[in-house]
Amino acid sequence: MSQIKAWKLISLFCLVSLLMGCESKEEQLKQTIQQSIEKAEVELNQLGTALDNGSLRNATILKQYGKVLAEQQPQLSEIARVISLDATREGAIYSGLTQRLADVKSTYLIPPYEDTLHQLDLIRDAAKPSLFQDALTDPINMLADMSQGSLARVGAVSEAAEGESVGNQLVGNPNYGQWQTNSSGTSFWVWYGMYRMLGDVFDRVEYGRWSRHRKYSYYNDYGRYRYSSPKQIKAQQTVETRTHQSYQRQGKQFTSPYAKKRSGASGLSRSSYTPPRTRSSYASSSSYSKSSGSLRNSSSRTSRGISRGK
Numbered sequence: 001m002s003q004i005k006a007w008k009l010i011s012l013f014c015l016v017s018l019l020m021g022c023e024s025k026e027e028q029l030k031q032t033i034q035q036s037i038e039k040a041e042v043e044l045n046q047l048g049t050a051l052d053n054g055s056l057r058n059a060t061i062l063k064q065y066g067k068v069l070a071e072q073q074p075q076l077s078e079i080a081r082v083i084s085l086d087a088t089r090e091g092a093i094y095s096g097l098t099q100r101l102a103d104v105k106s107t108y109l110i111p112p113y114e115d116t117l118h119q120l121d122l123i124r125d126a127a128k129p130s131l132f133q134d135a136l137t138d139p140i141n142m143l144a145d146m147s148q149g150s151l152a153r154v155g156a157v158s159e160a161a162e163g164e165s166v167g168n169q170l171v172g173n174p175n176y177g178q179w180q181t182n183s184s185g186t187s188f189w190v191w192y193g194m195y196r197m198l199g200d201v202f203d204r205v206e207y208g209r210w211s212r213h214r215k216y217s218y219y220n221d222y223g224r225y226r227y228s229s230p231k232q233i234k235a236q237q238t239v240e241t242r243t244h245q246s247y248q249r250q251g252k253q254f255t256s257p258y259a260k261k262r263s264g265a266s267g268l269s270r271s272s273y274t275p276p277r278t279r280s281s282y283a284s285s286s287s288y289s290k291s292s293g294s295l296r297n298s299s300s301r302t303s304r305g306i307s308r309g310k
Helices: 002-053 057-072 074-087 092-107 113-126 129-135 137-146 207-213 218-223 230-249
Strands: 177-181 187-191
Touching: 002 092, 002 113, 002 129, 057 074, 057 129, 057 137, 074 092, 074 137, 092 113, 092 129, 113 129, 129 137, 129 218, 137 218, 177 230, 187 207, 187 230, 207 230
Parallel strands: none
Antiparallel strands: 177 187
16 A cells, blocks of 8 residues: 555656656746847847948948939839838838747747747848848849849849849749739739839739749748748748649649749858758757758859949
8 A cells, every 4th residue: 555655656756847847848948939039139120220320231232223213214213212111121121020020029928939939040040131131132133123224133143144034023022912812713913012013013923924934033042931921931832732733623734933943143141042940950959049051052143233334
């Protein structure tokens, strides 16, 4: 009888110890998340200050491109102004990061904590000046394409070398718009709010055709996971799956827009060539660490000047 009591006490002690261990690990994860949130707030504010001070080269180029385009083509002055906002805190890219951090802060006490750490890792990566500068090449190159050859692309092969594809850089980026599916099951790109005027300048983009023929953009080829929320990535996956299934029913071949990485240029930072840390890597680690991965170089180059003439 005494042995049974002793066994029960030992079992109870082990259970309590186990529960205390779980609670301790959970508390450690919460503390790590809180620390990472604080660091992300500081880093985002530092990035904002760099934008305010004009110390990011590509932000300066973007503003200059906007002024040049507005002077050369007054009918595009409002579009130039809106796209140039990405050189400020009010731009879609910076605003997207601040909104994602706000979303994390409102839900970080809800498991799974590893997913929260992963999102904070991505946000902090995206807030690095070197990566943010690379992300600015998309709006820069959209303005360059709209200039009819007077402004050079940055961090990408030339417009002529890519096949005269004008204004595709922001398509697919959920900071600027979204894919909407009509009653026939076909998805088209729709611009958000102040970017709706781009729909008057560029042809309507159908998802299936875009997925087969899309050209290089920093977001789609390098920055998608760092500059998208989990909800936005899920929406992209839903559209891709739906379109794939629709093509299968019609006996047509479907090519994922992300199946192959398009070539950019060697002007990107080393950080952009480093893949972001995956969600699975948090299963065995609860602490924040820097991403690691192989580097991939590109031999494609482009002019880095403001104006190249016609």
